[in-house]
Amino acid sequence: MIRIENVTKSYGDTRVVDDVSLEIPAGGITSVIGANGAGKSTLLSIVARLLAPDTGRVTVDGLDVRTTPGPELARRLAVLRQENSMSVRLTVRELVAFGRFPHCGGRLTPEDRRLVDEAIDWFDLEPFADRHLDQLSGGQRQRAYVAMVLCQGTDYVLLDEPLNNLDMKHAVGMMRMLRRMATELGKTVVLVVHDINFASAYSDRIVAMRDGHVVAEGPTPELMEPAVLRKVFDVEVDVHEIAGQRVGVFWS
Secondary structure, X not given: OEEEEEEEEEEOOEEEEEEEEEEEOOOEEEEEEOOOOOOHHXXXXXXXXXXXXXXXXXXXXXXXXXXXXXXXXXXXXEEEOOOOOOOOOOEHHHHHHHHHHHHHOXXXXXXXXXXXXXXXXHOOOHHHOOOEHHHOOHHHHHHHHHHXXXXXXXXXXXXXXXXXXXXXXXXXXXXXXXXXXXXXXXXXXXXXXXXXXXXXXXXXXXXXXEOOEEEEXXXXXXXXXXXHHHHHXXXXXXXXXXXXXXXXXXXX
16 A cells, blocks of 8 residues: 655645645556646655655555665565656667666576566567667557566556557557556556546546645546546536446536
8 A cells, every 4th residue: 555644745835745645555556637737746756756745754565665775665666757768778678677677786687587578578569679769659668668667576556647648549558558467467556647538447546636635536436527527627527428437528
């Protein structure tokens, strides 16, 4: 379980995360939604120890994120930031192998290499394994980065807008792979996502933020209600059930 207790974060006079307390249960997919500036990515970065909170604390299975030694935390929790760039030219296989660093310190064992191959196979990247990242499409490159996170072998996977810059086909493919990670591998996947209908279709739980606060959280069907979505996004919205899924239709 991820437990967030009274976390705040400010930049100057602007409080971007405002006294947030939240529990994210182990297992399944939890999507964090909200308008731009709601505090979603900042909160995720605090959970991942990429940012220090001004107040409050975060624990992962009882481990304090701020005080747990880095290698130990990196064997429990993996994160993919919204902006990814490498200063060196890497192949897909080399990138994915970075996921094993917390376990082997960069000296890959036969077991590490097997896990690298498994992650590449999981994301259907075998034909591109020896290509450089700059030779891939945006969707292929994004799959390579998520394969690196999977290869880290953690129970918790945090993803900040993994659908960013993906077209519809690649976004659907990514969400299906994340769903498989949660269901078949038992991962706890927490992601920031802008598209409420992707969150509805693939998530077990939704956390809705606005102006630095959590305004609603719970099982996905409970969050896919017009009154909740209007409060989160400040626009008119209808919710329809199509093929067993709740779909939000926004209008002005």
